[in-house]
Amino acid sequence: LSRPLLAPRTRFSRGAIAAVIALNCGGMAATVSADEPAPASGVDIRLQLSPRVCTLALKDKRCQTEVHASWQAPRQESLCLIVLQRPDVKRCWENYSEGTYSIKMVFADDLTFQLRDPELRQILSSEILHVIREAIHYRHQRRDPWNVFE
Amino acid sequence: MYKLLLGSLLASMAFAAPSQTAPTEADCQQASDNCAAIGRWNFSVALGAGVRTNPVIHSQDIPLVVIPQVSYYGKRVFLNNLDLGFTLAEGNSSSISLIASPGYDRVFFYRSDLQNIFVSGFSGSGYNATVVRSDAQGAVAFPPKSRRITYLAGPEWTFKFEGVTGQVDLLHEITAQDHGNEIRAALGIPLIERGRIGSLGVNVGITWKSAAIVNYYYGSPNLYEAGSALNPFIKFKFSRPLSGKWRLDALVQYERLGRAIANSPIVTEDQVVTAFIGATYPF
Numbered sequence: 001l002s003r004p005l006l007a008p009r010t011r012f013s014r015g016a017i018a019a020v021i022a023l024n025c026g027g028m029a030a031t032v033s034a035d036e037p038a039p040a041s042g043v044d045i046r047l048q049l050s051p052r053v054c055t056l057a058l059k060d061k062r063c064q065t066e067v068h069a070s071w072q073a074p075r076q077e078s079l080c081l082i083v084l085q086r087p088d089v090k091r092c093w094e095n096y097s098e099g100t101y102s103i104k105m106v107f108a109d110d111l112t113f114q115l116r117d118p119e120l121r122q123i124l125s126s127e128i129l130h131v132i133r134e135a136i137h138y139r140h141q142r143r144d145p146w147n148v149f150e
Numbered sequence: 151m152y153k154l155l156l157g158s159l160l161a162s163m164a165f166a167a168p169s170q171t172a173p174t175e176a177d178c179q180q181a182s183d184n185c186a187a188i189g190r191w192n193f194s195v196a197l198g199a200g201v202r203t204n205p206v207i208h209s210q211d212i213p214l215v216v217i218p219q220v221s222y223y224g225k226r227v228f229l230n231n232l233d234l235g236f237t238l239a240e241g242n243s244s245s246i247s248l249i250a251s252p253g254y255d256r257v258f259f260y261r262s263d264l265q266n267i268f269v270s271g272f273s274g275s276g277y278n279a280t281v282v283r284s285d286a287q288g289a290v291a292f293p294p295k296s297r298r299i300t301y302l303a304g305p306e307w308t309f310k311f312e313g314v315t316g317q318v319d320l321l322h323e324i325t326a327q328d329h330g331n332e333i334r335a336a337l338g339i340p341l342i343e344r345g346r347i348g349s350l351g352v353n354v355g356i357t358w359k360s361a362a363i364v365n366y367y368y369g370s371p372n373l374y375e376a377g378s379a380l381n382p383f384i385k386f387k388f389s390r391p392l393s394g395k396w397r398l399d400a401l402v403q404y405e406r407l408g409r410a411i412a413n414s415p416i417v418t419e420d421q422v423v424t425a426f427i428g429a430t431y432p433f
Contacts, residue, residue: 058187059189140245141221143308145355146355148401148426
């Protein structure tokens with residue numbers, strides 16, 4: 001099995017399993033605007049993801065792992081963490097200078113994690129969890145004319 | 151004859167050998183009818199109706215209802231249903247492999263033969279009829295005997311030219327049953343490629359079986375001792391996509407049995423006809 005970089009405990013699922021939300025999102029449904037908000041200027045908030053990359057082996061179709069997100073700010077902030085591809089994921093902090101969030105996820109494509117202001121208008125920080133697929137190579141398929149179906 | 155043909159084939163292989171010594175995927179950039187992903191298993195199953203006639207006396211025709219297909223391609227090794235192979239060299243237009251393939255004729259004697267798997271229920275009874283010689287004054291029993299699963303192995307050369315694919319196998323029986331030899335050669339010619347109604351192709355070929363193989367299946371000491379046999383065949387196959395991954399497949403194959411087989415007292419037909427129509431689903 002392949003495993004994502006920096007992930008101590010990771011496994012991948014072949015089936016189409018819905019993502020499991022580990023933490024309660026407070027019943028709030030994130031609504032991510034289709035219009036991309038402009039990044040906030042002058043804000044020095046660091047967002048880190050672990051793992052940052054998930055590498056899929058040839059036989060794997062999806063990553064299944066627990067993603068840890070942490071952020072630090074030079075002063076107290078009120079903000080929300082969202083995942084663009086998962087509108088149901090939202091975690092907010094009010095007047096904190098740092099925070100962590102962990103969530104078990106099943107995904108097949110890149111995930112974009114963003115810190116935004118509580119109104120979700122401004123992007124304060126953004127990181128992408130990349131999905132890398134092992135390259136598939138092909139070769140000529142053998143013909144067997146003596147087989148009924150070839 | 152076998153050695154002569156083997157020498158000829160190896161000479162032609164040397165002449166036409168691909169420049170690469172390792173398998174290449176130069177013109178195989180994605181999955182297609184001609185290309186398979188390395189490292190992946192491929193399964194499909196065909197559901198439909200069909201029949202393969204059985205030329206052996208007192209044997210029933212073989213119904214074709216559910217036909218599974220499995221294949222796997224590694225960088226060099228491959229599994230193609232019951233055939234195993236190791237590719238020594240592969241170029242864009244030809245390849246040389248060592249293969250192992252089961253002997254075909256057992257399917258007429260044992261319904262439970264792996265080559266008949268899922269074709270019908272396993273009767274497991276096999277051929278055990280008492281047969282008489284038609285040209286004898288009195289009835290002479292043709293003693294029943296077991297015919298074990300055999301495997302043949304040897305080099306296989308495949309080539310492609312102007313859309314036509316060719317294949318030559320030089321095989322020797324390796325399971326210590328009959329120690330016979332077999333030569334298989336065939337051409338695959340596309341007649342309609344992905345046309346509006348579908349694809350149509352024809353395969354023509356021959357199978358030459360040495361006397362040892364013919365006698366193992368169709369002979370009996372002091373009763374019928376045959377020589378070698380040459381079986382030519384022709385097969386038409388039509389295919390067209392259905393909804394989703396389903397595909398319609400229809401085929402008809404005619405194989406003429408060589409004289410040494412057709413003249414056996416336990417053979418009543420000099421031909422084998424296979425026909426099938428059904429839907430195939432690749433997993």
